[in-house]
Amino acid sequence: MAGSGTAQLRGDDLLLRVEHLVVEFGKGPRRVRAVSDVSFDVAAGETLGLVGESGCGKSTTGRAVALVHPPDQGSVRFAGTDLTTLNQRDLRQARTKVQMVFQDPISSLNPRRRVLDSVMEPLSIWGIGSNEERKAKARQTLESVGINPSDASSQRPIEFSGGQCQRISIARALMLEPSLLICDEPVSALDVSVQAQILNLLDDLKRERGLTMVFIAHDLAVVKNVSDRVAVMYLGKLCEVAPPDTLYRHPAHPYTAALLASIPEPDPSAATNGRAPLSGELPSPTDPPSGCRFRTRCPYAQEKCAIEEPEMRALGPDHFVACHFPLARPMVSTEAPAVAEPVGASPFSNA
Amino acid sequence: MSPRRRRPHLVFPDASELEEPLLDVQDLRTYFHTARGVVKANDGVSFTLNRGKTLGVVGESGSGKTVLTRSIMGLLPNIQLERSGSVRFAGHELTSLTAHQLRDVWGTQMAVIFQDPMTALNPVVRVDRQLTESLRIRLGLDRRAAHDTAIALLGSVGIPAPEQRMRNYPHELSGGMRQRVMIAIALACGPKLVLADEPTTGLDVTLQAQILDLLASLQRERSMGMILVTHDLGVVANRADDIAVMYAGRIVEQAPTKDLFSHTRMPYTEALLRSIPRLADPSHTRLRAIPGRPPDLASLPDGCPFAPRCPYAQDRCLTDDPPPRTAGAGHLFRCWFPVGSPEGEDALARNVAAGVPAALAFTGALAGAAISVTTVSVTATAVVTGSLAPDASLVPPAVPLVVPPVVPPVVSPGPAEGANGDATAGES
Amino acid sequence: MVDIGNANQAIERVREFEALTGTTGPVPPATATTASRSGLGVVFWVSFGWVLFMVLLAIFASVLPLKNPNFQDYSAVNIGPSIHHLLGTDDLGRDLLSRIIFGSRVSLIIGFASVGLALVAGGVLGLLAGYTGGWIDTVLNAGSLVVLAFPALLAILVIEAFWVPRSLLKLTIIFAVAGTPSLFRVIRATTLSFATREFVVAARTMGATTWRILFRELLPNVVPAAVSFALIGVAVAIILEGSLAFLGLSISLPTASLGNIVNEGVQNNNLTLNAYIALWPSLYIFILLVALNLMADRLRTRFDVRAGNL
Numbered sequence A: 001m002a003g004s005g006t007a008q009l010r011g012d013d014l015l016l017r018v019e020h021l022v023v024e025f026g027k028g029p030r031r032v033r034a035v036s037d038v039s040f041d042v043a044a045g046e047t048l049g050l051v052g053e054s055g056c057g058k059s060t061t062g063r064a065v066a067l068v069h070p071p072d073q074g075s076v077r078f079a080g081t082d083l084t085t086l087n088q089r090d091l092r093q094a095r096t097k098v099q100m101v102f103q104d105p106i107s108s109l110n111p112r113r114r115v116l117d118s119v120m121e122p123l124s125i126w127g128i129g130s131n132e133e134r135k136a137k138a139r140q141t142l143e144s145v146g147i148n149p150s151d152a153s154s155q156r157p158i159e160f161s162g163g164q165c166q167r168i169s170i171a172r173a174l175m176l177e178p179s180l181l182i183c184d185e186p187v188s189a190l191d192v193s194v195q196a197q198i199l200n201l202l203d204d205l206k207r208e209r210g211l212t213m214v215f216i217a218h219d220l221a222v223v224k225n226v227s228d229r230v231a232v233m234y235l236g237k238l239c240e241v242a243p244p245d246t247l248y249r250h251p252a253h254p255y256t257a258a259l260l261a262s263i264p265e266p267d268p269s270a271a272t273n274g275r276a277p278l279s280g281e282l283p284s285p286t287d288p289p290s291g292c293r294f295r296t297r298c299p300y301a302q303e304k305c306a307i308e309e310p311e312m313r314a315l316g317p318d319h320f321v322a323c324h325f326p327l328a329r330p331m332v333s334t335e336a337p338a339v340a341e342p343v344g345a346s347p348f349s350n351a
Numbered sequence B: 001m002s003p004r005r006r007r008p009h010l011v012f013p014d015a016s017e018l019e020e021p022l023l024d025v026q027d028l029r030t031y032f033h034t035a036r037g038v039v040k041a042n043d044g045v046s047f048t049l050n051r052g053k054t055l056g057v058v059g060e061s062g063s064g065k066t067v068l069t070r071s072i073m074g075l076l077p078n079i080q081l082e083r084s085g086s087v088r089f090a091g092h093e094l095t096s097l098t099a100h101q102l103r104d105v106w107g108t109q110m111a112v113i114f115q116d117p118m119t120a121l122n123p124v125v126r127v128d129r130q131l132t133e134s135l136r137i138r139l140g141l142d143r144r145a146a147h148d149t150a151i152a153l154l155g156s157v158g159i160p161a162p163e164q165r166m167r168n169y170p171h172e173l174s175g176g177m178r179q180r181v182m183i184a185i186a187l188a189c190g191p192k193l194v195l196a197d198e199p200t201t202g203l204d205v206t207l208q209a210q211i212l213d214l215l216a217s218l219q220r221e222r223s224m225g226m227i228l229v230t231h232d233l234g235v236v237a238n239r240a241d242d243i244a245v246m247y248a249g250r251i252v253e254q255a256p257t258k259d260l261f262s263h264t265r266m267p268y269t270e271a272l273l274r275s276i277p278r279l280a281d282p283s284h285t286r287l288r289a290i291p292g293r294p295p296d297l298a299s300l301p302d303g304c305p306f307a308p309r310c311p312y313a314q315d316r317c318l319t320d321d322p323p324p325r326t327a328g329a330g331h332l333f334r335c336w337f338p339v340g341s342p343e344g345e346d347a348l349a350r351n352v353a354a355g356v357p358a359a360l361a362f363t364g365a366l367a368g369a370a371i372s373v374t375t376v377s378v379t380a381t382a383v384v385t386g387s388l389a390p391d392a393s394l395v396p397p398a399v400p401l402v403v404p405p406v407v408p409p410v411v412s413p414g415p416a417e418g419a420n421g422d423a424t425a426g427e428s
Numbered sequence C: 001m002v003d004i005g006n007a008n009q010a011i012e013r014v015r016e017f018e019a020l021t022g023t024t025g026p027v028p029p030a031t032a033t034t035a036s037r038s039g040l041g042v043v044f045w046v047s048f049g050w051v052l053f054m055v056l057l058a059i060f061a062s063v064l065p066l067k068n069p070n071f072q073d074y075s076a077v078n079i080g081p082s083i084h085h086l087l088g089t090d091d092l093g094r095d096l097l098s099r100i101i102f103g104s105r106v107s108l109i110i111g112f113a114s115v116g117l118a119l120v121a122g123g124v125l126g127l128l129a130g131y132t133g134g135w136i137d138t139v140l141n142a143g144s145l146v147v148l149a150f151p152a153l154l155a156i157l158v159i160e161a162f163w164v165p166r167s168l169l170k171l172t173i174i175f176a177v178a179g180t181p182s183l184f185r186v187i188r189a190t191t192l193s194f195a196t197r198e199f200v201v202a203a204r205t206m207g208a209t210t211w212r213i214l215f216r217e218l219l220p221n222v223v224p225a226a227v228s229f230a231l232i233g234v235a236v237a238i239i240l241e242g243s244l245a246f247l248g249l250s251i252s253l254p255t256a257s258l259g260n261i262v263n264e265g266v267q268n269n270n271l272t273l274n275a276y277i278a279l280w281p282s283l284y285i286f287i288l289l290v291a292l293n294l295m296a297d298r299l300r301t302r303f304d305v306r307a308g309n310l
Helices: A058-065 A088-095 A115-126 A131-144 A149-154 A162-174 A192-209 A220-226 A244-249 A254-262 A303-307 B065-073 B099-105 B127-139 B143-156 B175-187 B205-222 B233-237 B257-262 B267-275 B315-319 B342-354 B357-363 B373-385 C002-020 C030-059 C096-132 C134-149 C152-162 C168-195 C198-205 C210-246 C258-266 C276-303
Strands: A016-025 A032-042 A047-051 A073-078 A098-101 A180-184 A212-217 A229-234 A237-242 A313-316 A319-321 B023-034 B037-049 B054-058 B081-089 B110-113 B193-197 B225-230 B242-247 B250-256
Touching: A016 A058, A032 A058, A032 A073, A032 A212, A032 A229, A032 A237, A047 A058, A047 A220, A058 A098, A058 A180, A058 A212, A098 A162, A098 C198, A115 A131, A115 A149, A115 A162, A115 C198, A131 A149, A131 A162, A162 A192, A162 C198, A192 A212, A192 A220, A192 B267, A212 A220, A220 A244, A229 A244, A229 A254, A237 A244, A237 A254, A254 B205, B023 B065, B037 B065, B037 B081, B037 B242, B037 B250, B054 B065, B054 B233, B065 B081, B065 B110, B065 B193, B065 B225, B110 B175, B127 B143, B127 B175, B143 B175, B175 B205, B193 B205, B205 B225, B225 B233, B233 B257, B242 B257, B242 B267, B250 B257, B250 B267, B342 B357, C030 C096, C030 C276, C096 C134, C096 C168, C096 C210, C096 C258, C096 C276, C134 C168, C152 C168, C152 C210, C168 C210, C198 C210, C210 C258, C210 C276, C258 C276
Parallel strands: A047 A212, A047 A229, A098 A180, A180 A212, B054 B225, B054 B242, B110 B193, B193 B225
Antiparallel strands: A016 A032, A016 A073, A229 A237, A237 A319, A313 A319, B023 B037, B023 B081, B242 B250
16 A cells, blocks of 8 residues: 555645655654655545544544644645744644544533633634624524534533534634634544434535535545545555545555445445455554555555555546555446446546 | 362253243333433333344444343342343343352353453453453363363454463453454353444444454354344344344334345334435435434433434324334334334325424435524424424524425435435535 | 544543433433532532631631630639630630630641642643643653652751741741642643643644643643642641641740640640640541541542543
8 A cells, every 4th residue: 555656636726735744653663653655635625535444544644734743744735835834823823724623522622611612712812803702603603503502601511412512613613714624533423313413514514614624534434425535544654545436436446445345334235245354453553564555454465565665646537546456447346336426527437 | 279160050951952032031121210310221122032143232322222231131230220021041030040140141151242342351461361260260171271272262263373362461452352352251151142232333444344254153153142232233234133223222123134124114213224324325415314312311201202303203202102013024113103104104294394304304305504403492392392393483494494395205225216306416 | 553542432431421411312401400510519518618617717816706825824724615715724724715726827827828839839830741741741740759759747847957947937838849749740640631632632723822721721620630639738738737736846836736735735744634635626637637638529529520420
């Protein structure tokens, strides 16, 4: 796997352009490269889904883009400015346009503060408007995410359920009217029925406010639902980048195919589609395999994979893969569902 | 000094000689008396499980599914607990056994696999001792034999280099390995029934598939009965013989797996299936979220507990609790207006026409972010007044009052005809 | 791997939360709210009332109709409790009630003021060390360990020996310095547990400054644990002062302090002649300590989200 390289990058003028991102943890021999030379870009109004198993570095990538954990190398160009080169003061200012929604809705909110105060906080930090104006805006935003503002003014997070807390966190993230929202596993701690509410809400907000999103999740079905473009990560590297319908119908990277095969579909008739789920476990990131990082678990691995790291390359317009031996289409497209292809998504759709 | 073998106080017939079902639970009620009132965690749960079969128990958090497994085993703390009903296991009535006698059941006859192996395993004891201890005490094996059996067990659950793993502490193992160790411990004494309580929640999808496959193959080899508790319908869809869907402490629908998916009767099951994002759907397909949230088990509403969120709900549902009804062999459900029946279709059409939010959200007529508090409070008000016919003033202004085309309830899962109309196509 | 832990924790926390908030149900009604508000319970308020009463007595001792604590009435030596002397008199004919109330001033000032100072110092340093980490944390942590490594009583004795004459202010400062490291460590540990929570990360992404995060986000979460620990600290300080006074190393006589009075009560065969002298101040200290400990205990259980409320 493992794609270094920047073939998947589009123009220079996109809202977010992340190049050669490297994030490391720890010191000395135990130093871990959680993110190792990852590049991607996101156009304004687009949702990029970042998907992978735990330990693949997807959350770290999200935090590095928001500069919560500054990257060790690489650049994060946001609206034309490289965030990594900014000084402390400019960074504070620039950050307000990049907001995050987190996995754990409970710990996302300060347990000792009233919900309305938490939502007003972003405006208070920057001294925007009078107290009354802030309150009005907070109430309005809460309403737009489906929280009754009068409950919020008197209650603390403990009095809300997980799903409601997640709505409140979303409202707080929207207060500064960011142009980029990074959602780090926003629904994985929620119940199935509540999960759908939050996903719909995010989709609505995105449309209404023209938000650009980076949506990080381990659940491929969820990512497919919300994304315009999906990037698959494995052990700190990108494997494959494509629009969701293309990626899910014609996975080119063996890892993407294995991930898809592992998903338990709530439908007994969709049973065992013949693709064997992955065996083995994630190698230690302290000592990643040489060459392609996926080769230790890859059913198609060849000698070349151990020697040479595959570069990202185009398989078709807007379909990029980092693999020496990408899967041929007909092999996997037999059980493709009969769904209309979005116009212009892939010229290969009839192959 | 080798530990003495404890003489069993109870005699269990060999599973293959068993005449009756392996497990027969009848009208099990588990109530907790708390400061907030009586929490009815299990309210009249009944099912049977045969040898070598798998029952999938599906429910959201707070549906009482975890309490059910504990209650069956008799593992609940006896404080402020009220438990009634019958649990017959391999010819013994478990509810009347003493704690001492239950110890003959646990481990050797019935074993549990917990969700979080990190807390279920003792962190300061090596894998070695956690495994061999029960082998030596329960099966009376000596040190050498127990050690060999343990290594064989670790091998059988797919742990590479089991001799080395035996010397590890739980924290030295990866998440998948820990869950495998948990399974090895549970299966060590050859139980006839395994209760797997969310065995793969928190594991990655590729690991989840491995663990579930492992469980399935071990179950086949040993022809054990298994209860697979999960919140994920996908986990049980291909792995359970029967599925029981729990809501608010009771089983609201129970059926052979194929039947449950193809002939769904209970609106809750249908809504749950519809709310899950599916790989087969194109991206940006709007999800049919279930508005509101599950009821408080301490203050259940009158009538059907799902009624306040149900797209099919009628006045009757708010007052009369539906009894279990049958639909074909082994298919039970609790609903007055079942999915796929004429009265159900009628009820849904009426609700859509009347603009009941739950029905609009379900059929996809309600676009925008308005499905939320407004919806919930409207539903709640309707419940209070005892009528679901909306008052004009109660309809949120954001909702277009255009009556949408009545979409017949589509029973079969998968891309529904009704889905295309409201999917946010044309996006991007 | 890190993520698995997080996912589990998150799911776990949501579950716990749903359990606490009454599983769910259309906006939890008043029950959840009132239960958590009145969570401190009767025990706390009775203890609090008692401590408050003692503090008020000490503050207003000079305006209350009390006898001069140092007036020696040789016509009423060693008498038991009576209508003229509610708690009796000592071997010099001084009124025990007023001696104890005036004496409690010393104990309470040393107890509360020194711990208060330690709380502020340890609090600021602990927040800073816990949130920023890095070399600040390393240095402060090492410093606290060095101070903690001295046996407190011995250190105080040595300092007192060189820093004469003894005064209330000096004693308070010495006690505060001795108490700061413990409070620092408690607050640092509590801060650490909150500093990685997402709401702190969220505040950073919103552009909050370090000071704002420390005092607006972290401080309110740290206060309950710190205060409950500090109350125990007050109890320890009062005992320590009593012990010093008993050894004759606290405030110089004739100024009364609780420890002084106990000391006098056991000297000159007073214990057999008039046990009341030692009994009353001992009882005072005992009840005060029980009240402080109960308050600390209730505070801790109430604000410990995991254990409380269930």
